[in-house]
Amino acid sequence: MPVLERVANPAFEVFDVKKRRLIIAATVGNLLEWYDFFAYGVLAITIARLFFPAESQVGSLLLALATYGGGLVMRPIGAIVLGLYADRVGRKSALCLAMLLMGLGTAVTAFTPTYETIGISAPLLIFIARLLQGFSGAGELGSTTAILVENAPPHQRGVYASLNAASQQIGFVLAALAVMFVTLAMTQSQIEAGGWRLPFILGLAIVPFAFYIRSSVEEGDLREPRPASIRLKAIRSVRSLLLAVGILTLYVVAGNILFVYMPTFAVKELGLSSSVALLSTVVSTCVMIVFTPIAGRFRTASAAGRCF
Numbered sequence: 001m002p003v004l005e006r007v008a009n010p011a012f013e014v015f016d017v018k019k020r021r022l023i024i025a026a027t028v029g030n031l032l033e034w035y036d037f038f039a040y041g042v043l044a045i046t047i048a049r050l051f052f053p054a055e056s057q058v059g060s061l062l063l064a065l066a067t068y069g070g071g072l073v074m075r076p077i078g079a080i081v082l083g084l085y086a087d088r089v090g091r092k093s094a095l096c097l098a099m100l101l102m103g104l105g106t107a108v109t110a111f112t113p114t115y116e117t118i119g120i121s122a123p124l125l126i127f128i129a130r131l132l133q134g135f136s137g138a139g140e141l142g143s144t145t146a147i148l149v150e151n152a153p154p155h156q157r158g159v160y161a162s163l164n165a166a167s168q169q170i171g172f173v174l175a176a177l178a179v180m181f182v183t184l185a186m187t188q189s190q191i192e193a194g195g196w197r198l199p200f201i202l203g204l205a206i207v208p209f210a211f212y213i214r215s216s217v218e219e220g221d222l223r224e225p226r227p228a229s230i231r232l233k234a235i236r237s238v239r240s241l242l243l244a245v246g247i248l249t250l251y252v253v254a255g256n257i258l259f260v261y262m263p264t265f266a267v268k269e270l271g272l273s274s275s276v277a278l279l280s281t282v283v284s285t286c287v288m289i290v291f292t293p294i295a296g297r298f299r300t301a302s303a304a305g306r307c308f
Contacts, residue, residue, distance in 0.1 A: 022151055023160070026144040027167035028050045028210040029099050033137035034171035036106050039199040040068055040130070041260030042179050042278060045267060046196045050114040051123045061268070067127045068260070070250070071134030082139025091143050095214050098140040103207035105132030110200035153224060163298030165251075169289045172259050176278045176285075178202055183274045258284065 040047065048057070048064035086094035108129035115122040145164050152160035178199035186195040260283060266277035 005008060005011065015178055019151060021213070022217060023148065023163055025095070025214045026147045027163055028135070028206070028213060029095065029140050030144060030164055031167040031171040032106070032206050032210060033102055033133055033140075034150075034168040035175045035203050035206075036102070036133055036200065037068070037071065037137075038172040038201065039179060040109065041065075042176060042263050043196050043199070044068065044264055046191060047126070049249075050116075050192060050196075051112075051126050053115055061264070063123070064119070065264075067123065067130055067261075070127055071130040071137075074131045074134035074209060078138035079142060082136070085139075085144050086298070091147065092214070092217060094143060096211060097209050098136040099207065099214055101132050101136035103204060103211075105129040105136065106200055106204045106207070109199050110204055122131035133178035144194070156297075157222040158298070159293050159294035160296075162293045166289050166292045168255070169285050169292065173282055173285050173289070175199060176202075176263075176282045180275045180278050180282075183278075209218075277290050 013079060044064045046059060048060035052060045052063035052067070054060040082094050082098060106129075108125055112122055112125045112129070141164070145161055148160040149157050182191060182195050182198055192221060210231055263274070263277040263281055266272045266280075270277075282290070
């Protein structure tokens, strides 16, 4: 096909209307999950005082962060269970279920009374909320990435795949901005009295929109997984599987160090204000958002043996 004809043909547009809707449906759940995770992480100091009282502040903070890590432990389980569910009933149903579970986890976090009100039930409910978030988030990650790649033009697969990672980073930026607004608009006593809940309530407001977008996507657009025989061959490729798990583990660890640990360290150990600590992380994350699709584009180009 001539170059001019290819450019003029809407089928070769990078993000036509149909693909934009599909991209939003695929990535919005990932954005919401990481929004909630990061909001919890950057509010860990406040949540530790309200839900995990201990003999020392360090002990409370460690309990709060351990609960945060509980969501990561659920990721392998969620990936297997929701992956099998998607194989059986279709990706659309699996993605809608994942969104509902995410919304439930966010709602539990937003409205759970503190330890002072209901005692030990408070940290237990927060722990359950983190498990729900980890379960649902991991369950949709593989399906959404596959959907993006399968529906991408051959010369844009790296860019499409990178949008899932970029959505995670956007989720952090939104969470950080929401927490910055709360910390700048309220005193510490007002935050502990209930202001800390506002970022989670804002995240919960995204759920109806996200569920509508996902439920309105045609099932035919969410191409079904390949036959079981091909999947079994992939499972037998243990070396490739372990390599993928190792790369993803490095990404998750590095991301949580940057997005969660560093703002907490800056406040607790360096004495910086919460807003300043978050602002520095937001700037670095914005750089990541810009360069993630660029890296995906280079990856596609290198795989094809050519540049832009």
